[in-house]
Amino acid sequence: MEKKQIDWSSIGFGYIPTEKRYVSNYKDGKWDDGCLTEDANIVLNECAGVLQYSQSVFEGMKAYTTEDGRIVVFRPDMNAKRFADSARRLEMPVFPEDRFVDAIAQVVKANAAYVPPYGSGASLYIRPYMFGSNPVIGVKPADEYQFRAFVTPVGPYFKGGAKPITIKVSDFDRAAPHGTGHIKAGLNYAMSLHAIVTAHEEGYAENMYLDAATRTKVEETGGANFIFVTKDGKVVTPKSNSILPSITRRSILYVAEHYLGLETEEREVYLDEVKDFAECGLCGTAAVISPVGKIVDHGKEICFPSGMDEMGPVIKKLYETLTGIQMGHIEAPEGWIQVVE
Secondary structure (H helix, E strand, C coil), rough: CCCCCCCCCCCCEEEEEEEECCEEECCCCCCCCEEECCCCCCCCCCCEEEHHHHCCEECCCEECCCCCEEEECHHHHHHHHHHHHHHHHHHCCCCCCHHHHHHHHHHHHHHHCCCCCCCCCCCCEEEEEEEEECCCCCCCCCCCCEEEEEEEECCCCCCCCCCEEEECCCCCCCCCCCCCCCCCEHHHHHHHHHHHHHHHHCCEEEEEEECCCCCCEEEEECCCCEEECCCCCCCCEECCCCCCCCCCHHHHHHHHHCCCCCCCEEEECEEHHHHHHHHEEEECCEEEEEEEEEEECCCEEEEECCCCCCHHHHHHHHHHHHHHHHHHHCCCCCEEEEEEC
């Protein structure tokens, strides 16, 4: 498959339309067979459930071209499971996990010419999502739903290398203790927009959200989980029922333990102890790991020994190992890589 004539090195992390997307509709208690379509537009009734009560969930993942020319998707089965969990929490019908994985394969294969070539630094971002589609005026779940998946080529999240960022401790709460913080619902991201715009206006790259109940424990940012490294090299991640179960985070913990021989721990992390860590990073699909050099807590600066110039040594090893697995340089654990043929 000949690749599209795109200047892969100059594209950013934004939407570029591709040729095909996958669509399946839920009506009368069942999903239809689904199909690929060239139509990128969605027509909805003005009273559609998603427009009135934000009944929507989504996922994000990437496809890559490996060194030997294969197109691969990273752990789509994990996204399928999380997508199903999100749907259940919002009283939406579950899109079958096997069909989810197949839909991703179909839409990636149909747009194979848009998967950036190996070595370009770019990748194909995959966005599956589902929403309530029929008119709903009373506060209740919709009766009809649409599942869709589109892809778009994106450039590297970091232009010119992964430089450590500065973040702030937010005055806003991201999620309630028994709310929806643990699922990937659009409404979670809508409420974070004001907080992130405010942070950017104040010169910060991101927010550190604390637990809403006590405001003493670290949770996550608006779109990524935290990773900390102790001075003796242990990898620590915050544990909470209101944190999104990041697939990247779980993969990093596995890599740390089984590939790098590092000790790992998932536990409650208190804000008071953050100053004692040697390294800090944010992990997610977009950048894999974003190094954090400084956290500002209402004027008080927490500066990590790893500094503001480059990734800390442990986080760098984690980043290089996980991206090596994704790109085919390093042998992946069984089931982590789906080859699109």
